[in-house]
Amino acid sequence: QSVLTQPPSASGTPGQRVAISCSGSSSNIGSNTVNWYQQFPGTAPKVLMYSNSQRPSGVPDRFSGSKSGTSASLAISGLQSEDEAHYYCAAWDDSLNGVAFGGGTKVTVL
Amino acid sequence: QLYLQESGPGLVKPSQTLSLTCTVSGGSLTSNSYYWGWVRQPPGRGLDWIGTLYSGATTYYNPSLQSRVTISADTSKNQFSLKLTSVTAADTAVYYCASGFLPFFWGQGTPVIVSS
Numbered sequence: 001q002s003v004l005t006q007p008p009s010a011s012g013t014p015g016q017r018v019a020i021s022c023s024g025s026s027s028n029i030g031s032n033t034v035n036w037y038q039q040f041p042g043t044a045p046k047v048l049m050y051s052n053s054q055r056p057s058g059v060p061d062r063f064s065g066s067k068s069g070t071s072a073s074l075a076i077s078g079l080q081s082e083d084e085a086h087y088y089c090a091a092w093d094d095s096l097n098g099v100a101f102g103g104g105t106k107v108t109v110l
Numbered sequence: 111q112l113y114l115q116e117s118g119p120g121l122v123k124p125s126q127t128l129s130l131t132c133t134v135s136g137g138s139l140t141s142n143s144y145y146w147g148w149v150r151q152p153p154g155r156g157l158d159w160i161g162t163l164y165s166g167a168t169t170y171y172n173p174s175l176q177s178r179v180t181i182s183a184d185t186s187k188n189q190f191s192l193k194l195t196s197v198t199a200a201d202t203a204v205y206y207c208a209s210g211f212l213p214f215f216w217g218q219g220t221p222v223i224v225s226s
Contacts, residue, residue, distance in 0.1 A: 002156065035212040037157075044206055044216040045157065088157055090212050098170050099147070099159040099212060 003028060003100035004089055011108040012079045020105045022072040022089035028100050032092040034072040036065055039086045039104075048087070049074060076107070084109045112136045114207050114217035121223050122201075128194040128222060132207030139188050140166060145211045148181060148192045150203040151219075158203070162211075163190055197224045 005023040012018040022034065034052050037045035047056055049065035052072065062077045072091075076083055086104045093100040118130035130148075137144065147162035161171040163181045171179050175194070183190040194201060204219040 033212070035214075037213075044219050045213070046216070047214050050212070050214065090157075092212060096173065098162065098172055099149075101149075101157045101159060104156040 002103040003093055003096065004091065004102035006087075006089060006102035006105045008103065009106045009108065011110055012076075013110045014079055014081065016079050017075060017077045018079055018107060019073055019075045020087055020089075020107070022074070022102050024070050024072075024091060024093075024100070026070060027095040028070075028091040028093040029067065029072055030070040031094060034065070034067055035090045036072075036074045037088045037090065039088065045088060079109055081109045083107060112209050112215040114209065114215060116205060116207050116217045116220040118205075118220060118222070120221055121225065122197055123226050124198055124224055125196055128192070128197050128201060128224075130192045130205055130207075130220065130222070131189050132191070132217060134188045134190070134209070137209075139183050139185050139190060144209055146181075146183065146190045147208050147210075147213060149206045149208055149213060149216075150201075151206070152200075152203045160192065160194075160205075199224050 036049035038048045039045040052067040053065040064075045088104045089102040113135045115133045122128045145164050148160040150158050161181045166183045178195045180193045202224045204221050206219045207217045209215045
């Protein structure tokens, strides 16, 4: 059971907007920043968003992140076939005294 | 840009110790601003934080693994390592080394199978 809760799956057609939620608590998302990762099968995760809403260079601006209270969200606008992947959220947890990951969301492009 | 590369045995026998090394290039392990850690991913499952080393001396471990895990640094080689004792089949996973308070730069990962 993951400390952060994500829906196991999300889907959309090309061009649609898809949002993935990440629910936590006051000891993690409520008091620390959130990163989001994208992972394709057989490859290492890649940071997609850091400090809640900051995109590393090279990440398209159709990816956006936000945080409110004890929840965070990753949105993909203008969904493309190459966005089909697993997405994970992560935050430092002050109770765990370590990194908490979400269980991951598989995004499917219909 | 940091580059990280994991190395170590791909097969470990049950009850033995899993030992992996992460070699860092493009940055120094002795930088005060760097956190170094390990994450694993069992087959078909999500990411599982193992532990983090800060400033070469302070360690944070997943409580579920704390009694079996050690993360340490060899600054002369710009490497840090993971040791996990008394492994079982449940420790079979792809092991990633990463840098950052929350992982930012990742190694490519190395698969480890625990089997006799």
